[in-house]
Amino acid sequence: MRLRLEGVGHCFADAQWLFRGVTADFETGTTTAVTGPSGSGKSTLLALMAGSLYAAEGTVARQGIERTQWVFQNPFGVARRAAIDHVVLPIMAVGGSRDQATDQAMVLMEQFGLASVAARPFAQLSGGEAQRLMLARAVASQPHLLLVDEPTAQLDHQAAVTVAEALSSLSLKGTIVAVATHDPLTRDACQSIVDLTRYATED
């Protein structure tokens, strides 16, 4: 599985270029940060990678990527359902018993530091717990490409630290992970960086 950007640039309609000439390789097992200030085109680049948007110039080469999963800055869950149910669902979706799925989900919950709140209703989770649950759920569906957009933007420092830790411990054999962020803490949790300020144009 591979994803390669080559000389990619984008602009919306007749607005100015957001970035041009982005060249980068994304590999499984590596978490890449896409950084830059607000409005620099981080979300746009993720959308180009997902294939839901076509680049104005350059090529986006996607090999073997079939399942893409997003995690957004606002965690969304089912208020009255237990936290772990959110992680069990994508595992059950592909078949197998609930018991098996629950065991697998529990391993992920532990990995994301959520074991103690597994039975708690989603509405009672803290912001950091909810965001980590979103990551656990996304990982549970074993995507080929995991796109995380500003996961800590809504969180206080303490919660952001826990999410960044969760991201840094991510080492998914079959998944390419890209994280859009302007938070240094989150950036430092990643193994490689695409800094959009380097590709910004001045016209």
Place this chain on the structure above:
Amino acid sequence: MWIRNILGEALRNLASGTAHALWFASAWLVIMGGVCGLDLWELLALSGQVTDFHDRGGSTMVLTAPGHVDGVACDELAGITGIEAAGAIRVNDQRVDISTTPRSPLPISEITAGFARLLDFREGGPGGLLASASLADHYLDSRGTISTRASGATSVAGVFSWPDDGRAQGLAYTLLSVTPANRNFDECWARIWPPSTGNSDLMGVALAGDTPPGEAQVTPLNTTMGSTLDPTALFANRRTQWLPIAGAAACSGIGFLAVWLRRLECAATLDSGVPRLALSIQLFVETAWWSTLGCVIVSGLLVITGAQFEVTRPDGFALAAGWPLGFALLMTWGGAQAGLACIQRRALMVYFKHR
């Protein structure tokens, strides 16, 4: 996804309150309870109207042909299906003097046995006369007899009620005496039920062979009730006939709403890899649960209230409760599926983009 796990998700959503089952069951209950209640109310009102038409003589037809009615043929009309009772009466000038009163003598008419059956009289002593309730009030003594000047005490075989409710009042002030039917009479009465012009036309067979054409005439006993009433049409064209349709439409609306309010949750479920068919089954189970709960309660209430009223039309109750509830259930489920059809996995992306 395993069907067991789909059901498990549905049960968890119901148990946790995620499906808001009680709210939607209540909404369903209010809508369909209202619909069925109003419809039943209207049906009861109509059935009262129909009973009234029957009891006040709206459907009792009078064939008038003085001296030309065959008493036997008239009595035999009662054997026809759709004719409840029939009999003949001779309105002659015979009168009896009542010994207890100095007032003018009372007229006395001769009737056939079939006519007596048509009156639904209250049994009195053996043989003798029939009297209307108002005559009985005035002239009946404690032994159940009326004393006439000519023949002394004459026993009264029965008293019939003859209220002044718009029906021809002749019988209220006439004593009736049952005579053999094998001679000619002046009128033939028939209580036709359910109302049918075909059976009114049939009354002609009670005319004697020598009747001059154009002599006979058929009129309702109570002309104030209108000349005809068609219970079937009355029920079918009732004011509330569209109410069950409107109720079902409202139910499909709440079915839709129940899913649409959870569109992000549904989009997230699809995003988790749950097949659309699995989610459709899950939502069906949830919707079926609360709508059936509402339906069972409405049915129970209808059985309880319905049992307290007498609905003349045997299928009147079924008309109020049967198909409208079933139809509303189907529409509720359809609404929920329509709600799901309007939800795409993409909804999640669009939602977060616009935040």
